[in-house]
Amino acid sequence: MPIHKGDLIEVQFTGLSYKGYGLARYDGREVSAMGALPGERAEMRVLRKPRHRLVGEIVRTISSPFDRPEPRCEHFGVCGGCWGQNVAYEDQLRLKEEIVRGYLRPLVEAVAFSPILPAPENWAYRNKMEFSFDRGPEGEFQLGLHWRGRFDQLFDLNTCPIAPPIFSEIVRFVRAFAQERGLPVYDQRRKEGLLRFLTIREGRRTGEVMVALTATRRDKTFEGLAEALMARFPAIRSVLFVLNSTLGQIAYGSEEAVLGGRQTIRETLRVKDVEHTFALSFRSFLQTNTHAAERLYEIVLDRAHLSGNERVLEIFCGIGTITAFLARKAKKVVGVELIADAVANARSNMAANGIDNVDFVVGPAEKRLRDLEGAFDVVIVDPPRAGIHPKALRRLIELAPPRFVYVSCNPKTLADDIRVLREIYTVKNVQPVDLFPHTPHVETVVELKAMNNE
């Protein structure tokens, strides 16, 4: 029987992808559907048929081995942000653990897997969120988040329970202000208008809040908005204007200006009773769950087994959040990072925390590692989703530091890279850490050891 778009089929799901899709086989084809969990039987409508696969939406769950709690969020299901508010947190953890094991099982001995570490908070954990402005289908004002799978469609956000309450309060305040003053919103279809994005960031340990408005041009009304925001929310320490007059739908722009307060806010990280404070600019990368990131970094420090005498190579070091803690426990750290701005932040963060045993190298790891001199005792990597560039992997195998700690936000590329590293390394431990409750994302810290060093 040929299967057509729109057909209803009954599917027995057996797996979960790292993007949160339930996986199954039907009539010899791979099937995926958002929201389905392994062990569930469901009726699914076929939405798309890319290259002999079937992508569907769940119409009705027939049977499930899971409790399905009521989602807390009024926007759940429509919003593209969360995947599992209707899955008990304990079950989310087991499912994430299984995603990691599924990819790494062929490469790692069973005894090396440690149980997943839960996030310290399941709600109100995010320290940064980006909201978009648009005109709705009827030309109405919108400020919110994207529909699941729809980059071109927003819904008006009222509250978001995975962000601190002040984020939703600021969204509602900005919406009321913009509507009252008739501020023109950027229309994504017509590509005209003013306001494009509202980014909110909070130092979870300092309480300092940053609000950034991305717009196609600077307008006098923004000054009034900045003033009104700071008067209404004393926690706001920085209001920024970001210029993006290009067609690219991104919150980052070519120019930044302070509308109120300072250019940066601060965040403090506490790892193993050591505290370091970091200045965050609008562009600085920081793990979006501060308290869970502290747990992650604690694991990294444990797995690095530093005694104080080591030369440590840290690749993908960002603004130096892991670097600062490593530097306290090692003789020397060399940090490699692509973005020059991040390295400038990292340098001032080290100075502000009284750390003087770190050198930074700016540029792509796949190029910069070539010129690195000297031997390293430990290498720490924390790459973006795409994993490590093959040239950088090759060079690391040449440098062959005896200990290797891999921090990954994508179990799929992690497995690909470990497959290459197995040439000279064995995996000693795999530790999944949950940083993002209710989403399918999972971080993993893998400890490897060079084989000639047993």
Ligand code: SAH
């Ligand atoms: N370890 C940091 C940052 C991790 S995010 C933290 O925990 O905060 C990954 C970092 O890798 C980003 O800062 C990004 O700019 C950097 N990066 C991405 N591609 C890179 C490359 N090819 N070479 C070096 N750094 C890269």
